[in-house]
Amino acid sequence: MSAPYDVPGATHVYSGKVRDLYDLPNGHLLMVASDRISAYDHALEPPIPDKGEILTRMSLWWFDQLADVAPNHVVSTDVPDVVAGRGIEVERLDMVTVECIARGYLTGSGLADYRASGVVSGIALPPGLTDGSKLPEPIFTPSTKAEYGGHDEPISYEQVADAVGSELAARLRDLTLEVYARGEALARERGIIVADTKIEVGLRGDGTLVLADELLTPDSSRFWPADAWEPGRAQTSYDKQFVRDWLTSPASGWDRASDTPPPRLPGEIVERTRARYVEAYETLTGETFRR
Numbered sequence: 391m392s393a394p395y396d397v398p399g400a401t402h403v404y405s406g407k408v409r410d411l412y413d414l415p416n417g418h419l420l421m422v423a424s425d426r427i428s429a430y431d432h433a434l435e436p437p438i439p440d441k442g443e444i445l446t447r448m449s450l451w452w453f454d455q456l457a458d459v460a461p462n463h464v465v466s467t468d469v470p471d472v473v474a475g476r477g478i479e480v481e482r483l484d485m486v487t488v489e490c491i492a493r494g495y496l497t498g499s500g501l502a503d504y505r506a507s508g509v510v511s512g513i514a515l516p517p518g519l520t521d522g523s524k525l526p527e528p529i530f531t532p533s534t535k536a537e538y539g540g541h542d543e544p545i546s547y548e549q550v551a552d553a554v555g556s557e558l559a560a561r562l563r564d565l566t567l568e569v570y571a572r573g574e575a576l577a578r579e580r581g582i583i584v585a586d587t588k589i590e591v592g593l594r595g596d597g598t599l600v601l602a603d604e605l606l607t608p609d610s611s612r613f614w615p616a617d618a619w620e621p622g623r624a625q626t627s628y629d630k631q632f633v634r635d636w637l638t639s640p641a642s643g644w645d646r647a648s649d650t651p652p653p654r655l656p657g658e659i660v661e662r663t664r665a666r667y668v669e670a671y672e673t674l675t676g677e678t679f680r681r
C-alpha cells in the first residue's frame with residue numbers, strides 16, 4: 391500500500407483501502423482520498439494519478455447537491471498543501487456502526503444471496519431476476535462494518551433495529567433510500583447508472599443525522615455506463631473495466647484464483663482509467679477537471 395501523506399499538524403489514525411484519516415488539533419478530522427485503486431479485493435499498483443482529487447471533488451459536489459436531504463460533515467477544503475485537493479477537514483461525528491447500503495439493481499453479493507434464497511438482507515425479491523436486473527424499487531440492504539480487510543456481512547432491517555433501536559433504524563433506512571433515489575435519478579439523466587451505494591452516517595450530539603465519509607463516488611457505489619446496461623451478464627464498470635479486463639486477460643499473466651498479488655498495471659491502463667474518472671466527474675457535474 392502507498393504510505394499515507396505526512397501532514398503537518400495532523401496525526402494519522404486510520405488507513406482504509408483507498409482513504410486515510412487524521413486527527414487534527416482542533417478536534418476535527420482530516421479525510422484524505424489517495425490515488426490508490428483496488429480490484430478483486432487487491433490493492434493495485436501503481437496508483438491512478440489524480441483519482442483522489444477527482445473523487446474528492448465528486449463527493450463535494452454530491453454533498454452540495456443533496457444538502458436539502460441531510461447536512462454533511464464537511465468543514466473546510468482549506469487543508470495543508472501536501473493534501474490540497476484530496477483532503478477535507480470534517481466534523482468529528484459519532485459514526486453509526488452499520489453500513490447503510492441501498493440497491494436499485496441486483497448484482498454482487500446481493501445477487502449471490504438472491505440466487506441462494508430469493509432474499510437480500512431479509513427482503514424477499516420477485517422470481518426471475520438476474521445479474522444487473524433493475525429492482526422493482528430500491529431496497530435498503532444494510533451490513534455490518536467489517537474490520538480492515540474483512541468482508542461486510544449483510545444484516546436484516548430487524549437486526550439493525552435490534553442494534554441501534556427502531557427509531558434510528560427507520561431514519562437510517564429512509565435517509566439511505568432518499569440519498570440513493572436522488573443520486574440515481576440525477577446520474578441516470580447524465581447517462582450513468584448508480585446501481586448501488588454505501589453511505590456513512592454519523593450523529594451529532596443533538597441526534598442530527600449527518601452524511602459523512604465520501605458520497606456517491608465510484609468507490610462507494612457501482613457506476614455503470616447506462617448505454618451498456620444489459621441484464622443477464624456482469625455489467626461494464628464505468629471506472630474499473632479497463633483494469634478488470636487487463637487483469638483477467640492473458641496479457642497480465644495473472645491467475646485471479648491464485649493467492650498471488652496482481653501484477654503492476656501498465657501505463658496505458660493507468661491512463662485510460664484516470665480518463666474514466668475524469669469523464670465520470672465531468673459527465674456528472676458538468677464541470678471541467680483541471681489539474
Ligand SMILES: C[C@H](c1ccccc1)n1cc(-c2ncnc(N)c2C#N)cn1
Nearest residue numbers: 406409410411463480481482483602603
Ligand atoms: C472508515 C471511515 C474512513 C473515512 C475516510 C478515511 C478513512 C476512514 N471513517 C470515517 C470516520 C469518521 N469518524 C468521525 N467523524 C467523521 N466525520 C468520520 C468520517 N468520515 C471514521 N472512520
